[in-house]
Amino acid sequence: MRLLVCAAVLMSAMSAQADEGATxxxxxxxxxxxxxxxxxxxxxxxxxxxxxxxxLAKDASIAEEFQPAVPLLVGWVYTLPKADLKLEPGAAYLTTCLEQ
Incomplete structure:
Protein backbone atom coordinates (compact mmCIF):
# COMPACT_ATOMS: atom_id res chain seq x y z
CA MET A 1 0.00 0.00 0.00
CA ARG A 2 2.78 2.37 0.93
CA LEU A 3 4.43 1.64 -2.42
CA LEU A 4 1.26 2.58 -4.30
CA VAL A 5 0.98 5.88 -2.45
CA CYS A 6 4.63 6.71 -3.16
CA ALA A 7 4.19 5.80 -6.82
CA ALA A 8 1.08 7.98 -7.08
CA VAL A 9 2.84 10.95 -5.48
CA LEU A 10 5.86 10.48 -7.75
CA MET A 11 3.68 10.24 -10.87
CA SER A 12 1.79 13.36 -9.85
CA ALA A 13 5.01 15.31 -9.35
CA MET A 14 6.41 14.11 -12.67
CA SER A 15 3.22 15.11 -14.46
CA ALA A 16 3.29 18.60 -12.95
CA GLN A 17 6.95 18.98 -13.89
CA ALA A 18 6.22 17.85 -17.46
CA ASP A 19 3.39 20.40 -17.71
CA GLU A 20 5.71 23.19 -16.54
CA GLY A 21 8.35 22.07 -19.06
CA ALA A 22 5.79 22.00 -21.86
CA THR A 23 4.60 25.50 -21.01
CA LEU A 56 15.06 43.73 -33.61
CA ALA A 57 18.00 43.90 -31.19
CA LYS A 58 16.48 47.16 -29.92
CA ASP A 59 12.89 45.86 -29.95
CA ALA A 60 11.54 46.09 -26.39
CA SER A 61 8.88 43.45 -27.11
CA ILE A 62 11.59 40.79 -27.47
CA ALA A 63 12.58 39.40 -24.07
CA GLU A 64 16.22 39.79 -23.11
CA GLU A 65 16.68 36.03 -22.93
CA PHE A 66 15.87 35.76 -26.66
CA GLN A 67 18.11 38.62 -27.81
CA PRO A 68 21.06 36.27 -28.56
CA ALA A 69 18.80 34.36 -30.98
CA VAL A 70 17.89 37.45 -33.02
CA PRO A 71 20.93 37.45 -35.35
CA LEU A 72 20.63 33.72 -35.94
CA LEU A 73 16.91 33.77 -36.67
CA VAL A 74 17.16 36.84 -38.88
CA GLY A 75 20.08 35.26 -40.73
CA TRP A 76 17.96 32.15 -41.29
CA VAL A 77 15.08 34.23 -42.66
CA TYR A 78 17.44 35.82 -45.18
CA THR A 79 18.56 32.39 -46.43
CA LEU A 80 14.99 31.58 -47.46
CA PRO A 81 14.00 32.10 -51.10
CA LYS A 82 11.63 35.06 -51.48
CA ALA A 83 8.88 32.73 -52.68
CA ASP A 84 9.00 30.91 -49.32
CA LEU A 85 8.20 34.12 -47.45
CA LYS A 86 4.60 33.75 -48.62
CA LEU A 87 4.36 30.42 -46.78
CA GLU A 88 4.41 32.09 -43.35
CA PRO A 89 7.80 30.92 -42.02
CA GLY A 90 6.91 32.14 -38.50
CA ALA A 91 4.03 29.67 -38.20
CA ALA A 92 6.11 26.89 -39.75
CA TYR A 93 8.93 27.63 -37.28
CA LEU A 94 6.49 27.42 -34.36
CA THR A 95 5.11 24.08 -35.51
CA THR A 96 8.57 22.60 -36.03
CA CYS A 97 9.86 23.93 -32.72
CA LEU A 98 6.94 22.44 -30.78
CA GLU A 99 7.41 19.06 -32.46
CA GLN A 100 11.00 18.75 -31.26
Missing part, protein backbone atom coordinates in the same frame (compact mmCIF):
# COMPACT_ATOMS: atom_id res chain seq x y z
CA UNK A 24 8.17 26.82 -20.96
CA UNK A 25 8.83 25.18 -24.30
CA UNK A 26 5.64 26.63 -25.79
CA UNK A 27 6.59 30.11 -24.57
CA UNK A 28 10.11 29.76 -25.95
CA UNK A 29 8.92 28.51 -29.32
CA UNK A 30 6.32 31.27 -29.53
CA UNK A 31 8.87 33.98 -28.74
CA UNK A 32 11.25 32.64 -31.38
CA UNK A 33 8.53 32.33 -34.00
CA UNK A 34 7.50 35.93 -33.25
CA UNK A 35 11.08 37.02 -34.02
CA UNK A 36 10.96 35.05 -37.27
CA UNK A 37 7.61 36.60 -38.21
CA UNK A 38 8.92 40.13 -37.54
CA UNK A 39 12.04 39.44 -39.60
CA UNK A 40 9.93 38.06 -42.47
CA UNK A 41 7.71 41.14 -42.44
CA UNK A 42 10.70 43.46 -42.46
CA UNK A 43 12.34 41.51 -45.27
CA UNK A 44 9.12 41.66 -47.29
CA UNK A 45 9.13 45.43 -46.87
CA UNK A 46 12.63 45.59 -48.37
CA UNK A 47 14.77 46.02 -45.27
CA UNK A 48 18.33 44.71 -45.43
CA UNK A 49 19.49 41.94 -43.12
CA UNK A 50 21.82 44.13 -41.04
CA UNK A 51 19.14 46.71 -40.44
CA UNK A 52 16.64 44.05 -39.40
CA UNK A 53 19.14 42.62 -36.91
CA UNK A 54 19.81 46.06 -35.42
CA UNK A 55 16.13 46.96 -35.28
Missing amino acids: AKENSCQAQSDIVAKAVEMRRSGKREGRVKRT
